[in-house]
Amino acid sequence: MSKNSQNTSQSLGEFDLIERFFKRSSFSQNQSVILGIGDDCALLEVNPGEVVAASIDTLVSGVHFFADEKPFNIGYKAVMVNVSDLAAMGAQPRWLTLALTLPEVNENWLELFSQGLFQALDETGMSLVGGDTTRGPLSMSLQVQGTVEKDKALKRSGMQVGDALYVSGPLGGAALGLAYRLGKIAFNDENDGKAALLVDQALCLPKARWQFGLILKEYANSCIDISDGLVSDLNHLLKQSNCGAKVNLDDIPYHPAFNYLNFDLNKKWQYALAGGEDYELCFSVSQKNKEKLLNILRKENVKIFQVGEAVSGGMLSFYYKSKAESLKLSGYEHF
Structure with missing residues (x-):
């Protein structure tokens, strides 16, 4: 990356970063999103008889992934490991919020990271509906939410002798x-x-x-x-x-x-x-x-x-x- 491109990256503000790399229409694939990124909160619709299954994980560079890992892989895996929690509950994946901490604004890294993130979202039918960005050591917290019929959610406590x-x-x-x-x-x-x-x-x-x-x-x-x-x-x-x-x-x-x-x-x-x-x-x-x-x-x-x-x-x-x-x-x- 050239010195000029580094300067351009550093001048990219938080809202510009979100607009460029993480905001896209949610309505094409997920009709449950009434209001997504761009407001103080997302507005999400749940069908009658369903409950929301929610889980959150934090991934830290050097602990959960190699510091030099391909950014596409980081974005993709970050979504999938969280969706796995929804799978264990029998829940339909719906929405994701992302809090991303970056040591610097590297546009090339963000482009590839967001590609991996959205690839996983497309495969699971989810929408990114909110989040936050801040400066610091590379890490991310992702909250996934899904829906499941109230009486059909899988739990850890249901095993019976003879199963x-x-x-x-x-x-x-x-x-x-x-x-x-x-x-x-x-x-x-x-x-x-x-x-x-x-x-x-x-x-x-x-x-x-x-x-x-x-x-x-x-x-x-x-x-x-x-x-x-x-x-x-x-x-x-x-x-x-x-x-x-x-x-x-x-x-x-x-x-x-x-x-x-x-x-x-x-x-x-x-x-x-x-x-x-x-x-x-x-x-x-x-x-x-x-x-x-x-x-x-x-x-x-x-x-x-x-x-x-x-x-x-x-x-x-x-x-x-x-x-x-x-x-x-x-x-x-x-x-």
Whole structure:
């Protein structure tokens, strides 16, 4: 960037920044937005019988993403990891507010960041309806809001003894992507870096399972998104539901990049069960609803993976080849 362009960037004020990079018509895709960016508050319409599901996350440079990460990826992932919370509730994604803190006004960075942000918004049918910008170390707080029928919202507390436990997709890809970025692993890849590309996508461009969540709300008893690792997040379900669980390690679905690594089982389990940032859904379904859900998903060509069952008590136990396995794993800790 030239000195002149730097000066131009620095002269760009807050309202000009918002107008240029973050304001666009919300009405083309989201009729629930009565009034969006440009006023003191957004005005949003909720249909009768629905409730609002809301979640907020803060992402900090050097903690939640690399400082030199592609700005498109940062914008895209920031939306998707928050929409994943809506997916876990069976909510339809609706609206986003963004508080963005920048060390400086870099127009090239903002252009790419906003492209990634709006790409994710378009994929999820959401509208950016407000926010704030300020100067400081690079970070962002995003609040997502969705709607769900009052009596169908998925919760962590609904698991019942006898429920089948499922995950919605392969695990461990993002953890491998982080390890690869940090130079901790190398792939035996004969396909011109295909494995490295797949795990980088898993880490940097996750896909929230919100469409699956809309199906799941009709059948599941409990649900959580896998952000901190399956073990950690499943324990949240068990605690809220006063249940225990048996997990069959033979049935864990692994990211295909594991095929290019010479990991022993313990290392494989560590990455897949405790690595985090998979943003798949972990959920429980009663035996009564299990076949109903599977029949619907066969028609939609959606595959899910049963990994265990809910049992009485509060313990999480693991089995491998029908024998009890002692594992000491933990998910991501924020502090």
